[in-house]
Amino acid sequence: MHTDLVAALDIGGSKIAGALVDDHGRILLRAQRATPAREDGDTVMRAVEAVIGELTVSPLWGRVRAVGIGSAGPVDRAAGTVSPVNVPGWRGYPLVERVRAATGVPVELIGDGVAITAAEHWQGAARGHDNALCMVVSTGVGGGLVLNGQLHPGPTGNVGHIGHISVDLDGDPCPCGSRGCVERIASGPNIARRALEGGWRPGPDGDTSAAAVAEAARAGDPVAVASFQRAAQALAAGIAATATLVEIDIAVIGGGVAKAGDVLFTPLRRALADYATLSFVQRLTVVPALMGTDAGLVGAAAAALNVNPSATAAGV
Numbered sequence: 001m002h003t004d005l006v007a008a009l010d011i012g013g014s015k016i017a018g019a020l021v022d023d024h025g026r027i028l029l030r031a032q033r034a035t036p037a038r039e040d041g042d043t044v045m046r047a048v049e050a051v052i053g054e055l056t057v058s059p060l061w062g063r064v065r066a067v068g069i070g071s072a073g074p075v076d077r078a079a080g081t082v083s084p085v086n087v088p089g090w091r092g093y094p095l096v097e098r099v100r101a102a103t104g105v106p107v108e109l110i111g112d113g114v115a116i117t118a119a120e121h122w123q124g125a126a127r128g129h130d131n132a133l134c135m136v137v138s139t140g141v142g143g144g145l146v147l148n149g150q151l152h153p154g155p156t157g158n159v160g161h162i163g164h165i166s167v168d169l170d171g172d173p174c175p176c177g178s179r180g181c182v183e184r185i186a187s188g189p190n191i192a193r194r195a196l197e198g199g200w201r202p203g204p205d206g207d208t209s210a211a212a213v214a215e216a217a218r219a220g221d222p223v224a225v226a227s228f229q230r231a232a233q234a235l236a237a238g239i240a241a242t243a244t245l246v247e248i249d250i251a252v253i254g255g256g257v258a259k260a261g262d263v264l265f266t267p268l269r270r271a272l273a274d275y276a277t278l279s280f281v282q283r284l285t286v287v288p289a290l291m292g293t294d295a296g297l298v299g300a301a302a303a304a305l306n307v308n309p310s311a312t313a314a315g316v
């Protein structure tokens with residue numbers, strides 16, 4: 001029997017997606033459940049097991065050699081546990097052990113930002129780049145790093161948490177406990193909050209999302225433009241700091257806020273020139289992500305395909 005497939009799980013605060021994926025990254029079978037995020041930990045786990053159950057009944061399951069999980073974080077890759085901020089029932093939850101019990105194959109766990117980075121490096125905008133930062137800018141700001149041609153998850157699987165590096169030393173308190181974090185300035189809800197505080201008002205539909213602010217910015221509303229410029233400035237400072245530390249040559253940005261297009265990317269590229277100043281970071285480029293909504297699944301599959309089955313089986 002060929003063991004040329006992996007199973008992928010993408011676990012977030014709103015949905016739990018699963019798939020069987022081949023070694024070219026093609027999705028052969030999908031399953032999905034809503035995340036019962038406000039329920040207790042075992043109820044959340046039953047939703048994961050329901051997704052796994054739809055995969056294991058497939059005749060394709062016999063070809064599966066490992067499971068890759070990309071989970072909302074923080075995760076602890078070494079311990080095999082997850083503590084997603086938006087799933088309070090899971091704190092230090094032994095997800096790897098439970099998934100291994102439900103599937104009988106080795107399990108690899110990474111954070112969702114790392115998963116998206118794996119996907120963009122494998123098949124998306126960071127393909128062919130040996131040193132890359134990939135980011136998701138939406139409700140939160142997350143990311144991951146590729147260094148020397150390899151995904152670099154770090155010991156706990158949380159490398160690339162660019163949303164929680166401080167770019168404003170005396171800035172607003174962030175829910176993480178620090179101040180002036182990139183996320184506190186550049187996430188979608190913060191773009192919308194700042195526009196409203198500056199006097200921007202939504203249209204007749206009452207939509208106060210960052211997407212509505214982006215539309216107003218495109219139409220020339222100066223408060224909306226300024227809110228995106230401030231977000232772009234924070235992202236540029238974070239990206240420049242990362243590039244100066246580890247010499248990335250590309251930053252890939254996905255997530256809902258990146259859909260604002262030029263409203264975000266034009267001021268971001270301008271601000272990057274202000275912060276990425278040393279000779280070795282001046283060629284840094286910033287581009288939109290290419291992988292879309294399947295990035296989490298494809299990235300989790302990439303992590304599973306890199307699994308060393310003997311090492312993982314011993315470790316779990």
Ligand SMILES: [Zn+2]
Pocket residue numbers: 163164165174175176177178179181183
């Ligand atoms: Zn923070």
